[in-house]
Amino acid sequence: MIEYARQNMCDFYLSPAQPAPARLDDFNVFKKGNATFTYGNLYPYEMYPEVEDASNVYYNLINFRDYRPETDSWKSKVVEDWNSDETVAWIYDCAITTHGFNELDVPFHNFRISGHELKNKRREEIVDMMLHPHVDNEMSRRIAYTVFDRLHCRLSEEIRQQSVLRYPEQQTFLDLDCHGNRGYHSDYKPNDISLMSAADSGDDHEDVFRIEPASPACSYGSDGSKSGDEDDKKKPFKRPPGRPKGSIKKDKRPRSVSVPQFLRDLLLDERFCPSIIKWEDHSQGKFRFVKPDEVAKLWGQMKQNDNMTFEKFSRAMRYHYQHMVLVSVPTARLVYQFGPKGPDFKTNNPNFVKVKSELENPSYS
């Protein structure tokens, strides 16, 4: 039916030569007179009770006119090299084919951009692009999050493949795929590459965390000096403070995400908020660690550092007090606050509180 509408009705009633308002009128006339059945099939009322006119269908049909997902050339290219057609085709494959979203809910025309532009979009920018006046905001946000995640999974995979080609003997955090993280035994799947997006430089630390306690080359005392006396042999290996020497320099990569950005990303991600971290007072940027060790573990996972603890992580957080990126919240334990120089943490749904319609239609969440 959709195909029929796209190929016939749309072409007939929505001539490209006509100005948009006229075409919308035509479509409404068409809908009222003849095509209620079609309209009902495109937007089943039980799923979209808020849809009361044909404009939604109209706008999306318009989108289809501009959009021809015929190409699959994106499959053999890196995101960076996609042209606008390939970007749109990938969006279709990702959102519709793979994740089963309704094709009429995706404003494809907003995604007629190059892969280079797409990969530089932030999560909220993707959300903005996905928003459409005639599509439910929560639905758009859900699609956008899916698209964003899949995009960064793909980018991660591209980097991983390049990394394997360049350093086949080395294992980096990028070996963590999008469906589970090697060595991470938790219910949480930190597959949101936004959390890792710019963390490529983190793999410079990979050697850091591979120091074996028995390694003669690493027999440093706690004061950082070499020592080989009996006491040190008895004591378990104690890593000296700071980053050990010997990290291999590689290609220049973007600087890692900072601790405040990492926290912000967790708080804006439904998979982590409110299960392990949540907003205490979103208007003030206050948040609470629900499972501080899990957050630290995620940070360590991202940094390829199995030794990360909340104690160390919180020290990194406290470092940001001095620049007012974070501010302390006295008296409240495990509660911190973004400062005036902190990252943008705006969201219209802190802690992902279910809206009424979602509660009434749990199958749609």
Added chain:
DNA sequence: TCCCAGTTTCCTGTTT
């Protein structure tokens, strides 16, 4: 080469 920002580790002391 130097400096700075950011991070990690260790540590001591304080507060809850």
Added chain:
DNA sequence: GAAACAGGAAACTGGG
């Protein structure tokens, strides 16, 4: 007493 917090110190990295 344990956990959380605060912050100094040192060592390191990447970037300007």
